[in-house]
Amino acid sequence: MQVYVHEPRKNRIASLLAELRSDKIVPSPIDDAFFERDLSLLNRPDSLGNALLLAAVPGVNERITALREAGCENPVVVMRDFRNAQDTALLLDRGADEVVVMPIKAVELRARVNAILRRSHGHSADEVKVGEIVAYFDGRDPEVAGHRLRLSQREHAIFKQLALNATKVVPKSAIYDAVYGIADVPPFEKVIDVYICKIRKKLEATTPQGSRYIETVPGRGYRFSDDAIAKPGGV
Incomplete structure (x- = not known):
């Protein structure tokens, strides 16, 4: 499984990438410029592509909106530092598929992304x-x-x-x-x-x-x- 990771905080990225790799998830770090490219490439026919793991930093709502407006159907998971029902609801309303609280475990992230993917393809079971x-x-x-x-x-x-x-x-x-x-x-x-x-x-x-x-x-x-x-x- 390959995951695009947007985590601009330097004190967080190393440990996050290490955790993902521990469960054979292949992380691809991305920066703000990623969201300025042609995001429709993420939504090629017959493919949901790779999941996006986004840190809940300033601008995350706008990034989710840009992805969905470009027709991107990839799984989008947002990482928050603490629980906040109102902010979580806003992220989900913007188009996020999941909101998780840090620190995350790679095995749980894999299961959540797999569940999103199989449901999107019409599979209720694993x-x-x-x-x-x-x-x-x-x-x-x-x-x-x-x-x-x-x-x-x-x-x-x-x-x-x-x-x-x-x-x-x-x-x-x-x-x-x-x-x-x-x-x-x-x-x-x-x-x-x-x-x-x-x-x-x-x-x-x-x-x-x-x-x-x-x-x-x-x-x-x-x-x-x-x-x-x-x-x-x-x-």
Whole structure:
């Protein structure tokens, strides 16, 4: 999981980044200039992109407004130093998904962001079943025919993006954004092909019939569904 972090206070940022990394969350520190760029890049088709973790410092309400007015649907979590019902209500009304009180724990943040993501994709539970595969949204490796399928950190991020959008075509750019962060032009798009190939091989080696489950849709992206079971794959 990658999270954009806006915490301008120098006495807070180091410990916050260390806590996030302790649970394999990849933090990307951002500054005020981030909110002056084209924020619509965060809302590419078929992708919620990465979560934003914003400190409740002066201007946070305006930053949330700018994100939502740009069409950004990414999870937005605001960090407050203490509880205040009125300020919390204002942040939520502006468009924040969650308001947490510092110090935060990475394991809790991951769970909250995962809950926001799965609900936004129409999943009420923390898992989805596709054929013989059970994909989890809480960080666990998927299960294939009752057996755990071990994935690397980046393979897991890619597979999760496909699972959240199960049966839908996910553009390669959306997968890239979810794993590496937004870019005007993804510089190494072929790297996604390589990881998809690795995931397919693991699925073929684990499923009883050597099924792929991940279909390449030429010119559009990839689709994770049981419709792809009997189809030959390829990158």
